[in-house]
Amino acid sequence: MTRRPRLATVWLDGCSGCHMSFLDLDERLLALLERVDLVYGPLVDSKEFPEDVDVTLVEGAVSTRDDLERIHCIRARTRLLVALGDCAVTGNVPALRNRFPVPVVLARAYVENVARQPGTTFDAEVPPLLDQVRPVHQVVPVDVHVPGCPPCADTIAWVLDEVLAGRRPDVGTRTRFGA
Amino acid sequence: MAEDLAVSTLIIDGRDVAAEGGRTILEAAREHGIDIPTLCFLDGLSAVGACRLCLVAIEGAPRLVPACTTRIAEGMVVTTSSPRLTAYRRRVVEFLFSERNHVCAVCVVNGHCDLQALATRLGLTHVEVPYRWPTVPVDASHERFLLDHNRCVLCTRCVRVCDEIEGAHTWDVRGRGIEARVITDLDTPWGHSTTCTGCGKCVQVCPTGALAHKGRAPGEMVKARDFLPYLRRMREHGT
Numbered sequence: 001m002t003r004r005p006r007l008a009t010v011w012l013d014g015c016s017g018c019h020m021s022f023l024d025l026d027e028r029l030l031a032l033l034e035r036v037d038l039v040y041g042p043l044v045d046s047k048e049f050p051e052d053v054d055v056t057l058v059e060g061a062v063s064t065r066d067d068l069e070r071i072h073c074i075r076a077r078t079r080l081l082v083a084l085g086d087c088a089v090t091g092n093v094p095a096l097r098n099r100f101p102v103p104v105v106l107a108r109a110y111v112e113n114v115a116r117q118p119g120t121t122f123d124a125e126v127p128p129l130l131d132q133v134r135p136v137h138q139v140v141p142v143d144v145h146v147p148g149c150p151p152c153a154d155t156i157a158w159v160l161d162e163v164l165a166g167r168r169p170d171v172g173t174r175t176r177f178g179a
Numbered sequence: 180m181a182e183d184l185a186v187s188t189l190i191i192d193g194r195d196v197a198a199e200g201g202r203t204i205l206e207a208a209r210e211h212g213i214d215i216p217t218l219c220f221l222d223g224l225s226a227v228g229a230c231r232l233c234l235v236a237i238e239g240a241p242r243l244v245p246a247c248t249t250r251i252a253e254g255m256v257v258t259t260s261s262p263r264l265t266a267y268r269r270r271v272v273e274f275l276f277s278e279r280n281h282v283c284a285v286c287v288v289n290g291h292c293d294l295q296a297l298a299t300r301l302g303l304t305h306v307e308v309p310y311r312w313p314t315v316p317v318d319a320s321h322e323r324f325l326l327d328h329n330r331c332v333l334c335t336r337c338v339r340v341c342d343e344i345e346g347a348h349t350w351d352v353r354g355r356g357i358e359a360r361v362i363t364d365l366d367t368p369w370g371h372s373t374t375c376t377g378c379g380k381c382v383q384v385c386p387t388g389a390l391a392h393k394g395r396a397p398g399e400m401v402k403a404r405d406f407l408p409y410l411r412r413m414r415e416h417g418t
Binding site for chain 1: 286290
């Protein structure tokens, strides 16, 4: 018996909207789960990204040192990497901060606009921000780009059908930036 | 000139086409239902060939030419669509996206933007050239309108409509290359302009959200451009 494809989803710097759109597959999720093993995701209770993953959907841009380490690990352990949504594909809203130095960004968020206990001293568990937010393909090679904010469930369903059939689809005109 | 009125015959994408002499390749193609992508071109304004989206191949010519500014000639053989042309056009759009800060999801013209539509039409799924993420200003000094350089593609439609149709010439371009910016008057705030009539034509012809009405939420701004060819025709022919 051939093993089922191993599917993972990851959430880097994004709003989780792409995962919400993924959940909008609704009853199609049940059919999907009969075709794949869901081995990792924001709601899967596994700390380590597993080895030998066939397809990974990446939501979000690369914004922190933690994101950077994770995306390299994910790429190394994934056969087909899908950048899902505008943050992963373009940097989108998270990259709006790229014009400002990190201390300025942190001061705006945690000092200037905060009335109680303002400060930018974080403990070691908070991953430090990178100087620049980058789309996934500017950090590691990406096999399939799916723009959209978020891509609609039908687009995600089509992409999954294609990649699970062993193809590397070009979404072309099926979705767009900002969709 | 009399010879301009004569009909020329040429071949566009393998089709025999007849068009009035003096027409551009773009006009002749569109008259025959062949749609070449454009961005800086707008019916009713002069053509400047700035954006390079409408580049086409002419048999025997050493380089690609913009369809909007190249006149047809008898016996010309034109190709408007090929993998090579699509690759060039995609790269042009990639450069436009990378040069400024285009964030479609939060843009006032999301879903109604010429740049976004071009990217979709050309099947552009990601931008391979590195984003520049430049620091450019927003001019909110005008009472009703907003100028956001983050979204400007330097098509100069605003410059041309203000000069050629409104007759005010409030808009112009300063700087060169990557440093070029559209400006009002002598690079002074739009709201302080002594030449701007407040007509809003520039806002309507702007292909992106660079010029917009104030107070609109993402996706709410839809440009109205029907007035332009009508105004032009009325002025030139009176009918």
